[in-house]
Amino acid sequence: MNADAKNNYDATHITVLHGWEAIRKRPGMYVGSTGERGLHHSVFEVVGWAVNEVLAGRAKSVDVTLRPDGGVSVAEDGPGATVEPAGDNDGPSLEALLTRIHDWTRPIGRDVAAVNSAVLGPSVTNALSKCLTAEVRRDGTSRLQEYRRGVAVAPPAVLGPAAGNGTTITFWSDPDIFETVECSFAVLEDRLRELAFLNRSLDISLTDARPAGELRSRRFRFPDGARDFVAILDASAGEPVHPDVIGFEHEVPQMEGTVEVALRWSTSRDERIRGFVNSWPTPCGGTHVAGFREGASFAVNAYARARRLLTASEPDLSFDQISEGLTAVVSVKLDRPELEGATRRMLGNAAVRTHVAEAVSERLGRWLEEQPDQAAAVVGRMIRNARRI
Incomplete structure (x- = not known):
């Protein structure tokens, strides 16, 4: 850069990225890498949110499923995220949960499990997924919202009546971001088992429903910690x-x-x-x-x-x-x-x-x-x- 160019450099040359744009531009800053380690980090951001719902007493169990279509579903049976932008006392709104890191992140205290090295939440996973859907079952009604690469396709839509409460987040990691989008059952199994050992109240399952091989399912709960x-x-x-x-x-x-x-x-x-x-x-x-x-x-x-x-x-x-x-x-x-x-x-x-x-x-x-x-x-x-x- 010559002297004239240096003298002409000012604030107009700076690009400030926010939300999903920043995460997709520099994914390594949020999940560590774009390899297998980063892929699993992305999965654990959603798992961590669900686990902490259980530890906070809002849910009783977490179910993680590796789907035949390559997606990952994480379900918890709490009261269900609120769909109104303002949220309420039961937790952040669905929009905040899936799009705003700083609105959702809680301080790491004794009642919060650090499933990853940093607790950033599902908004990171949403930004790094080619598609993400969130189904909320609350007050007898089921609602669904879809996102594409971190951006909502439409407001939450009513699906119909719901038998119980809870939130299920399903996502398909973006192959344009990650070198592989194939999760390792063994890696997920080891960490989920470890979390159940360290948190006696946690009841968590892992199911592999992918077409290769027979269906595998594990449930982890260890009352003696x-x-x-x-x-x-x-x-x-x-x-x-x-x-x-x-x-x-x-x-x-x-x-x-x-x-x-x-x-x-x-x-x-x-x-x-x-x-x-x-x-x-x-x-x-x-x-x-x-x-x-x-x-x-x-x-x-x-x-x-x-x-x-x-x-x-x-x-x-x-x-x-x-x-x-x-x-x-x-x-x-x-x-x-x-x-x-x-x-x-x-x-x-x-x-x-x-x-x-x-x-x-x-x-x-x-x-x-x-x-x-x-x-x-x-x-x-x-x-x-x-x-x-």
Whole structure:
């Protein structure tokens, strides 16, 4: 650009994009990529909205269906979105839900599951779909509205009487945006199962009705939460050292949230610790996982010292020695989570470390005291392994 061109550059040269135009122009900013990962992110924006309707108490279940025509349907049985532009106390209007990110997005608090790294909502999916339909069943009437690439074709139309309430969003991802529009059943299944483990009130199903192969259907509901999660993770890890899955859930006002922990030791030599913040996985760990490590180390060493299982000359067991064969899930739900980095893979809230450590130390220490036979098997194995080194 020459000097004259630079001097002539002003606000008239700037193009400001809004709504669906901005999302379609830069889809990677909203769903991460235009490959398979971005496609699934787009699906989870709608799933996340439906899941949070259940967590908010407005719905009881969510059903996700991969359709024979290539579409994806997500249905929830809440009161049904309002079709009036102004909306009402039951939630945003259908128009806001499907076209306006900032009108719909809620702050990530302890009662909101972060199904994706950012909670943007169905408006992103709508903009990146060649077609989307929303059927609303409310007050005995069913209404349908169709969108094309984020733009409404017409106002909601009355279909007829409805037997129940709820909202079903069906969309066909745009092949002009995505490199593939074929969803992976396995990817969706893994994440939906994970969400059900981390949210006990969630009842969610996944059905694959596509023509290739036989119809597959899964329903996920886990009343024991993280305990069920550990039992599944631990199933292929070798024989359990103790039969019980240790678990607890505890509210901690000082960190403005809750902590749920479940753990069990097996004869495996591997450590498997999974951390989550508001249902979002944190593979890089963070303060919640650091607090768990500190609390478990304190409880085990305090028990070993009190029972004189370690001699006075022996050092405390390191966490590496304690965690051999350990499977654990550490899930915190916070009103103000501080997730670090663009991919939000690590928790940074400083207060969480101390309070999770205290909760784990107290609850694990209590279990060791109350289950002497299982405690002896667990801690005795650690000490024997440590003395072989």
